[in-house]
Amino acid sequence: MVPISVLCSIVESGFQPLSCDCTVSSNGLLRIKVFEPATGRIDLLVNGVSPDELTTIRAISDLVGELRAEMRAGRRAFAG
Template sequence: MLSTLELRNIIERSFLPTRCQCTQAADRSLTVRVYDRSCEQVDLLVTGISTEPLNSSRAISNLIAGLRNDLEDQRNLRALHRHPGGQSR
C-alpha cells in the first residue's frame, strides 16, 4: 500500500496544470480541493475520502476519474448559472 504522502502526490499531480490540494484529516480521510486556474476559487471540494480502498492503481485511477467527472459537472453547472438557457451575455 502507498503512503498517504505518495497517494496525495499522485492525486495532486493528476490535475496538473490545474492546482489541486490534497490533505489528510485527523481520521485519516482525505480532502481534495481543485482550484479554478483563472481566479484561485475552489472549483471542487470533496471531503471524507477513505484511503482504505485505495490499495491498487485501479482504485486510485477510479477515484481520480470520479473526481474529474465531479469537477466537470461543477464547471458545467457554474457555466449554466452564468448563462441561463445556454445564451451568452
C-alpha cells in the same frame, strides 16, 4: 498498500494544469481541494474520502477520473 504521501502525490498530479491539495485529517480521511492557481477559485472540494479502498495505483486513478467527471458535470450545471 500505497503510502498516504504517495497517494496524495498521485491525486495532486492528476488535476494539472489546475492545482490540487490533498491532505489527511486527524481522523485519517482525505480532503481534496482542486483550484485555479492564478485566482484561487475552488473548482472542487471533497472532504472525508477514505483511503482504505485506495490501495492500488488503479484505484487512485479511478478516483481522480471520477472527481474530474464530477467537476465537468458541475461546470455544465452552472453553465445556464
